[in-house]
Amino acid sequence: MREGGIRLLLNLARSWREGLQSEAAKAIANLSVNANVAKAVADEGGISILVNLARSVNRLVAEEAAGGLWNLSVGEDHKGAIAEAGGVKALVDLIFKWSRFSGGEGVLRIKCSTEVASVGGVHALVTLARTCKVEGVQEQAARALANLAAHGDSNSNNAVVGQEAGALEALVQLTRSQHDGVRQEAAGALWNLSFDDRNREAIAASGGVEALVALAHSCLNTSHGLQERAAGALWGLSVSEANSVAIGREGGVAPLIALARSDAEDVHETAAGALWNLAFNPGNALRIVEEGGVPALVHLCSSSVSKMARFMSALALAYMFDGRMDEIALVGTSTESTSKSVNLDGLRRTALKHIEAFVMTFSDPQAFAAAAASSAPAALAQVTESARIQEAGHLRCSGAEIGRFVAMLRNPSPTLKGCAAFALLQFTIPGGRHAVLHVRLLQSAGAPRVLRAAAAAAGAPIEAKIFARIVLRNLEQHQAGLCV
Template sequence: MTRRVRQKGSQSNEKSKDIIESNSEISARECYTSDSNCNVDWTTLPDDTMIQLFSSLNYRDRASLSSTCQTYRLLGSSACLWDSLDLRCHKFNTSVAEALSSRCKNLQKLRFRGVESANAIISLQARGLRGISGDFCQDMSDATLSMLAARHDLLENLQLGLDACQRISSDAIEAIAFCCKKLQRLQLSGVKKISGYAINKLAQHCPQLVEVEFVDCENVDVVALGNLSSVRYLSVAGARNLKWDSASQVWSKLPNLLGLDVSRTEINSAAAGRLFSLSQNLKVMLALNCPIFEAEVSNISAYNRKDRLLFALFNDIIEGLTLLSSDKIENKRGLFSYWGKLKNKDKRLREIICWIERVLSHSLWHIAENSPRTFDDFWLKQGISLLLCLLQSLQEDVQERAITTIATFLVDDDEIATVNCGRAEAVLQDGGILLLLDLARSCREGLQSEAAKAIANLSMDPRVAKAVAENGGINVLVKLVMSMNKFVAEEAAGGLWNLSVGEEHKSTITEAGGVKALVDLIFRWPSDGDGSLCQEHAAGALANLSGNYKCSLAVAEAGGVHALLMLAHSSKAEGVQEQAARALANLASHRDSNTDDSSSVGQDAGALVALVQLTSSQHEVVRQEAAGALWNLSFDEKNREAIAAAGGVEALVALIQSCSNFSQGLQERAAGALWGLSVSEANSIAIGQEGGIAPLIALAHSDIEAVHETATGALWNLSFNPGNAIRIVEDGGVSVLVHLCSSSTSKMARYMAALALAYVFDGRMDEIVLVGSSSERNSKTLNLDGLRRLAFKHIEEFLHTFTDTQTFSTVVTSLSLTTLAHVAEATHIQEARHLKCSGAEIGRYITMLRNSYSILKACAAFALFQLTMPGGRHAMHHTSLLQNGGVARVLRVTAAAANSTLETKVYAKLVLRNLELCHSDASISSI
């Protein structure tokens, strides 16, 4: 099972308002034309009612509803529905802007992402815009920003960040000052230099400017900032190269300054003290993650009093926030929600609190983003509580950033998908799961996406995953997977991926309609490009679900096999290929209980071709999963031949020849796939001829049990063919098998090594060596007698490890069924229950019972005993082959022969016992 965490990358986006409580996004056209509503004239509803309905739909559904009739087309164009737009998750370019321009004359607020969208804003012709907020503006130029300012002279709020605006300079800030004289709030991030001239122009031309945020800027003229006399809130968080002596002197003279954010700067205690003591109106200062200040000050109480508060990481921030209000707040963790809902609230207090929410959420996000493995004490003591407070803010961008921070600070290592379980469980204990699920149920897609991502990361912890499931989280995520918003569906699918790791959640996901939702998601966007993450998450979840037999049936029924094969065929994304191959491998693994799934994967004309091609992928994990799928499919006879016909033998031999330095998983699965294919005599010969034996011998020499056990299984199958047996001898395989037979920690590996040695030296190979000429074979000079003695010696030692001489002697002389049953249980190899031999192999063991070498007789009897042990997966198959071959007489003769060894006699009697028990079981079953 694998899972994923999401820390960085594309942030999710809110398109507009969308009712997600419905089980799926039903278009207005479907509702209008449904049979149950055919006698209702929906166009007669009051306009106010319909406008309220329109306002609750996302843009896509608004357009769908508007297209139903002329009345709705007019209502859908109402100015009140187009006073704000969130285009962050849409492809927004000039042509789209021109198409929307007729509806945007009264547009007030706009959110966008990326420089292409920024360039297209002008084409909206929304000259009345009051607020513009942009993300990922690192490529925005001065020209673009200046043009935006010039075309929207009524701007009151301009925010660009939180990423660095690397190409913006003071020239663009000057243009903003000249053009946007009604500007009230300006936020810029990552500007390299903000000159005193530009700041002075803001002071001169923007008399209503009350909030300035120059965040993570390299050089800011601190003296010029002292000229912004109208500013009430100033943030220089993350700014570098500030001269704090000058700054504290100048800023303390700002007449209206109420809030100052100096987080992540090099402010010292002297500057902080000077600002507090000299400022006339300063009420709040945030100094989070300021190393110099924190080293000089251990107690914040010297700065804090009723009307002035300073917040740092080492003081109780929530307790300090309660001092802002004279109200007694019982639930301190809900204080932002409490203040937001007060009807008779102090306007200035509300303004301060809103500003604190914004800068505090920004600072916490920055700490989590840039120092994910540190600040553990802070997060556990108060950081998590602060984030949960912010989740209850009435400001959507604050909520969104708080959720993003939770998703981020949980991640210990993004590459190997690990989360900090201590932090995850702290979120659980503080009630964070219920808050996140409430936000995931929001009609706002930005919150849905971020909440789904946080829930996905939290669900990496089993205890949290259980709480998510118990509180209805699976149903919430399944509904979000159905969203037509790519970012929402992507993160929700990631949540189901992580939850589906838990066996106890798989059936719940399936019953909630998760399988169909995930399959549908695979087809919703193109295989490559922007849709690849959606498909990777969906395929990953389906892979986990397919590991469960009942869920695998649901996957097949929902068209999952076709969807996964489509991904394996067409996607070029590594993650998509890996998860699709893993899902197909899991579906094929139910070969005995669920043959329909296995055959449906194998019977698709292009399925095996696609999997064979993936074994040569440039990505190791893809090769590994493809080999695993072929291994599982190779247990079916028809699949084995189809894989070979698709070039599977050549591809897998090439893979195993190149995987000596790759991961254990790849080595095991490549060897396993050849083991499965080698059941066929034709494939076995082909593997030997293609050069597959030498690399298998190398893997059999591995110290890793899973690898050498699988490779030994393949060599056991291959050694059945005399030509392959010669190759095993020539390539030094005997010494490796001898070593495994005596030293492997795996009982199965020792067992199969002993059987392989028995095949090699039971006389069949000798015939080929004798008749083969040097012109036909360039055989090495083989000391077969010496190798045979060495092999027999270790086979004998292996069998002796199961021998209790006293008990075995009792079995030979006694007719006690109890003693016989005791020996059977003591000597049975549990893993051997899964082995299946053909009629030819059973016949070969019968022949060995007549061999002149006593050790081969004992080995054959031991093998037949293991294969016929009642309760084994293929015991009835093996006993049927033996009974049809009339082996009972041979076994009785062997058990009674004076020249048979003690082990041979005991195991022959045990095989006879097994035949009788299986015959009785078959008789009962037929009744």
């Protein structure tokens, strides 16, 4: 806008006439999508004006003001100012005041998560999710709860939402809605909440496994957003092996394989994550084989534009063919009377071929040759840089998972050795979100000795040897950092 335009709109918003208030707030809300305009609104005192309008007894005025506050809160710049001006409490009050209308969606989109929780917003949102029958309100309540829990395992609100009486049960129930938007937001909230260990088990205890498997089955012809969140929620729950086994027994493998075949990157990436977790269990691994999951994972491993999807697909295939599934495959899954006939040897060859090809895509011949000829840190750093998958630093492995990769380093298959070393490289790069945890788990598993043996093995491929050396160097760097 031209100079003075924002000030003029804010002056109109101060008018005693509600029609002018509404139109001015609407214009400010629309213009505030632009970051420069949003800054101008904040600099001119617009936040306090919008907060006052959000307290209006006129619903239309309150809604437009809430929309303006939402647009201002989308970035990080103005959230603190909104909270300091009392905006969050005003918005939570609005939730109660206008909850019977579906028009309050701007209210519920606000993302000042810590402040919302501190003024009773969680209880307000859970009350809406449990008691309101208006689909628009249900959808926005679930979305707001998802936003509160959106910062993963570092967000205290994640635990707060999970501990609110009836919250998890309400969200599980909303995944059964006939309205796709409600189901999508509820699944998204459960996905975010599953980052907390206690929430994960409480969701399962509230019927979450059954509900989310049913959702995965029913969403195959719906929007990519719903599919992504259904797969993501199952991915989150399957971090627990008990939940992983339950998902397999409930029939969750088949729909996840179907979602892994999606052309949408976000969908097949989350499905690959869930299948990776499920494949850790030998019974689930066999189910994936029997349901035709190997071709789907092989396709992702070789063709997805998402490095993370390719990485997790390769790890799922490695779990499936590192030998632990073989004993179960001889008798079929323990709880089923029949086992589908599969050619395990042929599938194993195909899987290993594509795992090897995946790892080789991160192999720079010149960098590997330099690292093989020199022990200089710079040579290893160059290989690390070319091999690093940035997003893999957010993955968190359990002690059992780390132990399994260490065991793979001893596997007779050169391909599995290389895959294990490549995975451990990703999980231990200094600065990774969970690198310190992974280093501690590796030390506890006696990994340094195994890594040294892998790095020196005469018959091992050069990639496995160099990756093992890098993991050893990562361990040393972490140890040196602890000693400083």
